[in-house]
């Protein structure tokens with residue numbers, strides 16, 4: 001028989017409220033384990049379901065490329081404006097403040113320099129080290145259509161297996177060989193392969209025609225890589241179109257850190273990605289912030 005206290009406190013048990021157990025509403029993430037959903041929810045802002053990831057991993061094959069000569073001076077001040085940082089473990093340990101709350105996606109493949117065949121990559125980070133670094137994901141390059149296609153896809157599937165063991169999502173990055181056509185047909189193929197073989201998120205380039213078919217056919221979130229430096233209006237237009245056509249954000253590098261005002265550019269990209277600001281207004285925001293900083 002229930003005692004008087006239990007009866008009086010029955011309201012605290014909320015008998016009339018069914019228990020909830022919400023999954024993170026990110027494309028394809030509903031069946032993932034709690035740790036992986038939690039990491040993805042740190043990379044993709046739950047309020048918009050999108051991310052502004054800053055890619056600064058270029059040194060892993062390019063060395064100190066323009067804008068990344070001194071990441072301690074030029075990149076660290078940007079960390080408060082991004083949802084996640086895509087970088088190597090070398091830069092993470094040597095430059096990024098450990099007290100920084102920025103979620104990190106770790107570059108986990110590499111090997112060849114710009115002087116050699118780039119597709120000849122290996123896994124370059126052990127999952128145990130990725131966990132030691134408290135990362136929210138690892139990124140690996142896929143060279144679909146090149147002589148090293150199977151090898152790089154196998155790199156990814158090994159990381160996916162290790163990631164599933166520990167709850168770390170994998171970002172499959174669709175790299176393009178020098179002579180390959182960059183069209184929707186190619187990126188549909190490469191992104192779908194990455195997702196089919198287990199990547200929980202995929203990074204790919206924007207194409208002017210049919211980008212929405214790439215995002216539609218990929219069952220996990222796609223983030224757009226920026227590519228070579230463009231005038232700010234073009235880069236903002238590309239980011240705007242990508243998210244309007246189904247991308248879950250961007251993982252941009254050169255169009256931010258090679259801009260003459262990286263912080264202003266980052267804020268403009270943020271407004272584009274998270275608030276759907278149209279390109280002309282995003283450029284206006286960039287110009288206003290750039291002049292205010294000057």
Ligand code: R5P
Nearest residue numbers: 055057225226227252253254
């Ligand atoms: C990919 O291979 C690179 O390592 C970068 O992460 C990627 O290309 C994104 O940077 P960007 O926007 O400069 O192309």
